[in-house]
Amino acid sequence: MSHVVLAYPGNERLADALSAHLGSEIAPLEFRHFPDGEIYLRVKSRVAGKVAIVACGLDRPNDKVVGLYLLASTLRDLGVKRILLAVPYLGYMRQDQSFHEGEGVSARYFSRFLSSFVDGMVTVDPHLHRIHDLGQIYTVPSQVVAAAPAMSAWIAGHVEAPVLIGPDSESEQWVSQVAAGAKCPFVVLEKQRRGDHEVEVSLPDIDKLQGKTPVLVDDIISTARTMIAATEHVVRGGLSRPLCVGVHAIFAGSAYEDLLGSGAAQVITCNTIPHPTNSIDVYPGLAEGVRALL
């Protein structure tokens, strides 16, 4: 076997899926934090001469990216030929320019660090805004898996008369793709963000949605303030309780409970970040992305 899969802790299901799709063995990993917060790790099978496929999502990325760097460095010393990263959620994509004097561009710095120790990577729907292509900031080859087809298929198969509601004008192109795949209409909210936690939304054409199942869609559900504001707006407008669908289930703090409490009928996400709401499987796409890099 010329390639092996390693599961960074918390990514065991993705590693199992990659192993099954690619016919790779899993290389077991011993991994723990010392009492002082430092990471200990040990690769428990022979990897010399092989391609190492590392499954590691980078939500809440700080501790994880240090562990990933230590793992990659260890794999190099053990003689692996290449390191390919399957990173279903890629952190540090939001600060993609210096908005105020004295700010840096963490998206570039993070990409420079990651690019220094992996040889290629596959991710799902990175938050690309002012940076339009991962190749602008990542110097290693990358494959981007679109979650839209899997989301469209799930919505078409599970929801009666859906109408998709996108959170803001930036999302319009992406929401329109999900809607086209699900063969259903969509509308887009007008959104104003006030700080990290406060969001206001409005939906100009709320009357057009009567009799349909509102499906709120967003790429990242972090504080869920956008989803919560949209859910409350939809419910106040007299529509059915909405289904909330996201790609990346970050759910900071009590965000998931707050979203359920705001009137959402159900919350559904892709399995890019392990969470009880994961119902849409994007692992086959990740496996195909890895295969393209192999």
Next chain:
Amino acid sequence: MSHVVLAYPGNERLADALSAHLGSEIAPLEFRHFPDGEIYLRVKSRVAGKVAIVACGLDRPNDKVVGLYLLASTLRDLGVKRILLAVPYLGYMRQDQSFHEGEGVSARYFSRFLSSFVDGMVTVDPHLHRIHDLGQIYTVPSQVVAAAPAMSAWIAGHVEAPVLIGPDSESEQWVSQVAAGAKCPFVVLEKQRRGDHEVEVSLPDIDKLQGKTPVLVDDIISTARTMIAATEHVVRGGLSRPLCVGVHAIFAGSAYEDLLGSGAAQVITCNTIPHPTNSIDVYPGLAEGVRALL
């Protein structure tokens, strides 16, 4: 002014001391974690063309080293000339060789990462064991501040008839220096470590210590298992309750409370990691180390 001091959060006192000793201004830093765990930062004064002296201890290092990397990258983009790191505690110094097949050498990997984004550093008593000199793993110039003189002075000034007790044979050379500076005798324990948390000690010559104040000294107090085992051993041997003196106050979990509960009369540390026990000031040495690099 050709140099400025920046305080990574939690290092404000060190930054103030460096500023006072070196006559540098403090460059204020805005720093917070987004709800999703990512770091936001902004340097709030002009630093272009200057040497930036960054105060940042690296205990519990994972989150901090990512923030430090983002800060250093931002400072470069803002046009600083050099970045000097005042790091009173340097993490990841213990895994300094591969002890078992499949392990890496995290001390080397961590030093490679730090060396990639700072131009020089000053630290206090790094845990040097099989690596005898920081220059073996750090490719940037470094200055090492010895805590021993400040510890000796504190012990000589505060303890009646002290006898120093070192935790193990590895510490003998270091303990003998502290004892010589304090003009007092010392003994060394025989120690056996069983896992991350379990330690057994014995003290062959316990009778020689009668009538003196036992002072347990160690470089790093992490789980405090060594100090606790030694304290219990000393108390069981009929000696006075010992004074416990350490350089680096990591105190993982409930280690501090456990140490007090084990019979320690008092716990005293150097101010390399902020903790209520910090009574021994090593900041002047750090400032002199920075001055040597400037």
